[in-house]
Amino acid sequence: MSAADRFSFNHATAKFWDQREAVEACARAGAGIGLWREPLQEMGVEATAKLVQDAGVAVTSLCRGGFFTDPTPEAIADNKRAIEEAAAVGAPTLVLVSGGIPEGGTIDTAREGVRESLAALAPYALDHGVTLAIEPLHPMFASDRCVVTTLAEALDLAAPFAPEAVGVVVDTYHIWWDPQVWQGIARAGAEGRIASFQFADWITPLPAGVLTGRGQLGDGCIDFKRYLTEVNATGFTGPIEVELFNDTLWARPGPEVFAETKTAFENVVS
Amino acid sequence: MSAADRFSFNHATAKFWDQREAVEACARAGAGIGLWREPLQEMGVEATAKLVQDAGVAVTSLCRGGFFTDPTPEAIADNKRAIEEAAAVGAPTLVLVSGGIPEGGTIDTAREGVRESLAALAPYALDHGVTLAIEPLHPMFASDRCVVTTLAEALDLAAPFAPEAVGVVVDTYHIWWDPQVWQGIARAGAEGRIASFQFADWITPLPAGVLTGRGQLGDGCIDFKRYLTEVNATGFTGPIEVELFNDTLWARPGPEVFAETKTAFENVVS
Numbered sequence: 001m002s003a004a005d006r007f008s009f010n011h012a013t014a015k016f017w018d019q020r021e022a023v024e025a026c027a028r029a030g031a032g033i034g035l036w037r038e039p040l041q042e043m044g045v046e047a048t049a050k051l052v053q054d055a056g057v058a059v060t061s062l063c064r065g066g067f068f069t070d071p072t073p074e075a076i077a078d079n080k081r082a083i084e085e086a087a088a089v090g091a092p093t094l095v096l097v098s099g100g101i102p103e104g105g106t107i108d109t110a111r112e113g114v115r116e117s118l119a120a121l122a123p124y125a126l127d128h129g130v131t132l133a134i135e136p137l138h139p140m141f142a143s144d145r146c147v148v149t150t151l152a153e154a155l156d157l158a159a160p161f162a163p164e165a166v167g168v169v170v171d172t173y174h175i176w177w178d179p180q181v182w183q184g185i186a187r188a189g190a191e192g193r194i195a196s197f198q199f200a201d202w203i204t205p206l207p208a209g210v211l212t213g214r215g216q217l218g219d220g221c222i223d224f225k226r227y228l229t230e231v232n233a234t235g236f237t238g239p240i241e242v243e244l245f246n247d248t249l250w251a252r253p254g255p256e257v258f259a260e261t262k263t264a265f266e267n268v269v270s
Numbered sequence: 271m272s273a274a275d276r277f278s279f280n281h282a283t284a285k286f287w288d289q290r291e292a293v294e295a296c297a298r299a300g301a302g303i304g305l306w307r308e309p310l311q312e313m314g315v316e317a318t319a320k321l322v323q324d325a326g327v328a329v330t331s332l333c334r335g336g337f338f339t340d341p342t343p344e345a346i347a348d349n350k351r352a353i354e355e356a357a358a359v360g361a362p363t364l365v366l367v368s369g370g371i372p373e374g375g376t377i378d379t380a381r382e383g384v385r386e387s388l389a390a391l392a393p394y395a396l397d398h399g400v401t402l403a404i405e406p407l408h409p410m411f412a413s414d415r416c417v418v419t420t421l422a423e424a425l426d427l428a429a430p431f432a433p434e435a436v437g438v439v440v441d442t443y444h445i446w447w448d449p450q451v452w453q454g455i456a457r458a459g460a461e462g463r464i465a466s467f468q469f470a471d472w473i474t475p476l477p478a479g480v481l482t483g484r485g486q487l488g489d490g491c492i493d494f495k496r497y498l499t500e501v502n503a504t505g506f507t508g509p510i511e512v513e514l515f516n517d518t519l520w521a522r523p524g525p526e527v528f529a530e531t532k533t534a535f536e537n538v539v540s
Contacts, residue, residue: 106493107447140410142447143491144474153449177377177412179423204414208478221413223376 001237003228003269008032008060010198010243011039013261017254019043020051025258027055034061034241035089037082045088052089060239061133061196062091067099068117069110069147076120083121087128093195094125095133095169100144110147114157122165133195134158135169138177140210151175151184158193167195170231171243173214176202176222182230189234197231198241199224199265207247214244217264224268240265271507273498273539278302278330280468280513281309283531287524289313290321295528297325304331304511305359307352315358322359330509331403331466332361337369338387339380339417346390353391357398363465364395365403365439370414380417384427392435403465404428405439408447410480421445421454428463437465440501441513443484446472446492452500459504467501468511469494469535477517484514487534494538510535 009031011022019039026033033052040048040062052059065082068075079096086094101110118132125132134154137146148154154168168188175181188194201220206213217224228240242261249257279301281292289309296303303322310318310332322329335352338345349366356364371380388402395402404424407416418424424438438458445451458464471490476483487494498510512531519527 101491107491111449138409139447140408140476140480143472147447149447150449156449177409177417177419179381179420179426202413205479206410206476209475210410210480221371221377 003240004266005030006238006240007262007265008034008058008239008241009258009261010034010063010241011036012063013242013244013249014254014257015250017257019048021254022258023051023055023057025255027057029258029262031262032058032060032239032241034063034243035059035091036063037085040085040089045085049089058239059089059091060241061093061095062086062089064095064097064135065132066096069099069105069113070102071113071117071120076117079117079121080124083125083128083130086130091130093131093133093167095135095196097135097137098146098148100142100147107142107147114148118157118161118166122161126162126165131164131195132166133169134166135171135196136174138174150178150180151188152180155184155187155191155193163192167193169196169198170194171196171198171200172222172224172227173198173200173202185230186234189231189236194231194234194236194238196241197236197238198243199227199268200242200244212245212247212250214246216244216246216249216261217242217268228269273510274536275300276508276510277532277535278304278328278509278511279528279531280304280333280511281306282333283512283514283519284524284527285520287527289318292524292528293321293325293327295525297327299528299532301532302328302330302509302511304333304513305329305361306333307355310355310359315355319359328509329359329361330511331363331365332356332359334365334367335402336366339369339375339383340372341383341387341390346387349387349391350394353395353398353400356400361400363401363403363437365405365466367405367407368416368418370412370417377412377417384418388427388431388436392431396432396435401434401465402436403439404436405441405466406444408444420448420450421458422450425454425457425461425463433462437463439466439468440464441468441470442492442494442497443468443470443472455497455500456504459501459506464501464504464506464508466511467506467508468513469497469538470512470514482515482517482520484516486514486516486519486531487512487538498539510539
């Protein structure tokens with residue numbers, strides 16, 4: 001399978017595009033899709049499952065669970081629902097963003113919370129045939145969004161569990177700066193933990209709040225060909241999702257964003 | 271020496287405060303000062319040297335050299351001037367911010383450039399009795415300001431040189447998110463490489479451009495007591511500089527910012 005045939009469109013790239021239209025566009029283009037819980041719940045789990053099945057589209061991931069650095073019963077219950085939703089729509093992977101530092105805690109206690117939550121959820125994920133994918137986020141999100149910041153840290157968190165239960169996300173946007181990134185990718189592959197592979201480019205200046213400044217592929221400084229080579233070298237042959245949080249893209253029509261993103265993807269992998 | 275007696279005020283915390291007034295305020299308070307090249311050059315090297323000598327103030331560092339990921343003759347010459355300036359004003363340390371990715375390069379080639387520049391500058395620094403202090407910056411600056419992102423990376427870069435020639439900066443703001451930070455500090459101490467110890471707090475939301483969002487000590491999520499404990503445990507007994515880039519602080523009168531910062535420092539270390 002050529003790299004161009006591995007394209008999957010994460011719905012968040014065209015955040016305000018109707019889920020049905022996005023799925024149907026992916027079907028027509030032979031692309032996979034990464035779904036999000038909010039539009040899925042709005043349409044309903046069964047209706048979404050029927051939509052993707054009728055369209056014949058591969059759901060490459062569900063975004064997202066996590067936010068469980070404080071492992072409350074509510075947080076665990078919500079993540080179990082997310083696992084059920086992933087299983088229902090045929091998503092092999094549930095992406096987990098850990099959450100930030102809880103009130104009164106430190107980054108160290110927050111990381112302890114992540115360990116506890118994973119232990120509470122891993123058997124449930126395994127029972128449902130869903131792999132939990134720990135996503136290291138860029139360290140600029142470490143206090144308020146994700147205390148997991150490197151591939152090595154994500155792999156250490158995943159280590160106590162079977163690779164079918166807990167893997168990691170390799171997202172270029174979040175890890176490109178890491179001087180240990182190539183070692184991290186090789187290790188993730190060797191340990192069978194690559195549960196999701198995502199592309200977004202790094203551009204500056206960052207906007208206020210830093211959440212919505214991801215660049216279209218090719219607009220920034222990330223060497224996607226090298227990422228593809230290094231991940232391929234581990235034997236990983238799965239889909240490559242493009243997930244861009246970008247206010248300018250979000251303001252544009254979904255079909256246009258989809259077409260542009262598909263072309264940009266083909267350019268950076270060819 | 272108690273921690274409170276190790277306070278040094280980095281001039282950038284009150285960026286627009288006259289250098290003479292800042293030095294004299296530090297003298298009255300028994301504090302050290304971290305100087306910057308621009309105000310130093312504006313006053314003149316000899317005049318600044320006389321100012322700090324007359325005031326009896328310890329210059330704890332000069333900020334900053336670096337920006338040499340492209341190791342051009344101009345970049346090397348400018349860093350040699352910075353070394354001369356540091357020596358002239360009695361600063362034991364020249365802080366180095368590496369710079370970002372040069373046009374047409376990648377983060378890997380930029381890191382190669384840092385290695386070359388350090389090799390060109392280390393003997394000159396040693397001859398002048400100035401230690402070059404490689405500062406890992408937060409990874410959100412990795413493309414446009416500093417490709418060195420972790421203590422481990424900074425220590426690897428410093429390793430070929432004598433600790434008197436090349437050390438590292440331990441700045442809480444830039445490294446607090448790192449899951450390997452305690453190991454990094456222990457290693458930096460064991461290798462005799464702690465050339466500067468700086469405090470700033472991490473607060474969110476980050477402002478656009480992310481440069482000027484550093485928090486006053488105690489306003490954010492950083493556990494300064496633990497940093498003090500871990501750095502003390504290595505045997506390091508040098509000054510602790512407070513360096514805050516913050517638009518709100520910069521808009522206020524220098525004496526007020528100085529007094530507030532000194533109190534905040536005493537609170538977080540007591």
